Amino acid sequence: MCMTWRSPAKRRTIGRRAEAPMTPAARLAASIEIIAEILQRAAAADRVVTEWQRRSRFAGAKDRRAVAEMVYAVLREQGMRRWRVAATGAELTPRLLVLADAATPLHVWRDLCGNGTYAPPALDETEIAALSKLPSDEDAPLWARANLPPEVAEMVQATFGADTEMELAALNGRAPLDLRVNTLQGNREMVLEQLRADGIAAAFTPMSPLGIRLPERVRLDMNSLYRDGLIEPQDEAAQLAGLLVDAKPDETVVDLCAGAGGKTLLLAAAMRNQGVLHACDNDPRRLARLSPRLERAHARNIVIRDADAMPDLLRELEGNADRVLLDVPCSGSGTWRRNPEARWRYDPASLDEVLRRQRGLLSDGAKLVRPGGRLVYATCSILPAENGEQADWFLAHHAEFTALPLAEAWPAGVTDQRIRSGNRLVLTPYRHGTDGFFAAAFQRGQA
Numbered sequence: 001m002c003m004t005w006r007s008p009a010k011r012r013t014i015g016r017r018a019e020a021p022m023t024p025a026a027r028l029a030a031s032i033e034i035i036a037e038i039l040q041r042a043a044a045a046d047r048v049v050t051e052w053q054r055r056s057r058f059a060g061a062k063d064r065r066a067v068a069e070m071v072y073a074v075l076r077e078q079g080m081r082r083w084r085v086a087a088t089g090a091e092l093t094p095r096l097l098v099l100a101d102a103a104t105p106l107h108v109w110r111d112l113c114g115n116g117t118y119a120p121p122a123l124d125e126t127e128i129a130a131l132s133k134l135p136s137d138e139d140a141p142l143w144a145r146a147n148l149p150p151e152v153a154e155m156v157q158a159t160f161g162a163d164t165e166m167e168l169a170a171l172n173g174r175a176p177l178d179l180r181v182n183t184l185q186g187n188r189e190m191v192l193e194q195l196r197a198d199g200i201a202a203a204f205t206p207m208s209p210l211g212i213r214l215p216e217r218v219r220l221d222m223n224s225l226y227r228d229g230l231i232e233p234q235d236e237a238a239q240l241a242g243l244l245v246d247a248k249p250d251e252t253v254v255d256l257c258a259g260a261g262g263k264t265l266l267l268a269a270a271m272r273n274q275g276v277l278h279a280c281d282n283d284p285r286r287l288a289r290l291s292p293r294l295e296r297a298h299a300r301n302i303v304i305r306d307a308d309a310m311p312d313l314l315r316e317l318e319g320n321a322d323r324v325l326l327d328v329p330c331s332g333s334g335t336w337r338r339n340p341e342a343r344w345r346y347d348p349a350s351l352d353e354v355l356r357r358q359r360g361l362l363s364d365g366a367k368l369v370r371p372g373g374r375l376v377y378a379t380c381s382i383l384p385a386e387n388g389e390q391a392d393w394f395l396a397h398h399a400e401f402t403a404l405p406l407a408e409a410w411p412a413g414v415t416d417q418r419i420r421s422g423n424r425l426v427l428t429p430y431r432h433g434t435d436g437f438f439a440a441a442f443q444r445g446q447a
């Protein structure tokens, strides 16, 4: 963490715009405050950073950026910092997590802490002792380098094999911003042209024919393409999971775990607003976020169904749906690039319950599919137990279904050879530049 000293600045009344930038000590204090909140409230990092920015009106744009960068640097290196602190025998505190930085000599922290009104308190004896004997990074184990709890690092080695180091490094990197073009409103070419005309760097995604990738994040709520419903943020992997359904106009399609509708919107566009798309979820708060998105996207063939949808769906649709998408609840481990703090909250002990729910949804969803119809199972997980092992379980318990080869399953336009062999879509940050994602399509035999 490189810090340059600016002239000590006196902040005026909190709540008024400052004339001088925050001092490095004040930025450090803010970073420690934010890290402490993220850890203690178990809150999402971006939310805590945004809340700090809102209440710290004295902070200028550079201060905000510097503090956010410091916070994310700590979060992306949390494994190494935890390991370094543990090796000293000290108890991990938010302050030590921030200060256990191999690139910053102890004297820098001594100078900053306790220096001025807005600085963090001076280092205590325990902190000085710990920071004086941080171990050499050369001895760090895989879990620390990969920024993952040890038992999780062990689980994912089964997924990645020889690529483990590279995959885990990519999973700890920054995700680009992928957009999905809403084909009810436009096409990729016109959206790309408009983005570039607005001075935004953008390129087509390599695998999804609906996607555009922005290397740098931009504020979408200010963008007219977004406000007019031409684009939605959606990782390329999630786009591909939706495309694997290959929903067609005039069909009956069920999105059984629709959430706030990321994939529902893609399915509605694929159906050209024709036929019926049932969007179900047992979380009313997520479903509530769906309606405004449908409106913005001009998606009109959707029936929203809440928590107790299954009995009604079975009465109305058993054995009649052309396609069912099961984008099931999962560990979310494939999306850890986006929220680097989440990996430290993942509790492997909860996995059994999640697996049980996934199997329940697979069995429920299967009942809805008509003979000759398609069931797609998808997770944003990198854990084999939620992915291939669930697909194996499903096939072993539902003899009326067979695995559909990917080459036969994709709609026209999905041509990338990397995702056309075999019958399981396994996407990873290192190999594909996407979130970690799994999807498999199953076809019900003709009666």
Ligand SMILES: C[S@@+](CC[C@H](N)C(=O)[O-])C[C@H]1O[C@@H](n2cnc3c(N)ncnc32)[C@H](O)[C@@H]1O
Binding pocket: 256, 257, 258, 259, 260, 261, 262, 263, 264, 280, 281, 282, 283, 286, 327, 328, 329, 330, 357, 361
């Ligand atoms: C991975 S999220 C879905 C994300 C969504 N498909 C999208 O693309 O934005 C999984 C969803 O499953 C829902 N869920 C969990 N158990 C369910 C159940 N028994 N029936 C329906 N939905 C369920 C959760 O509320 C959550 O919204």
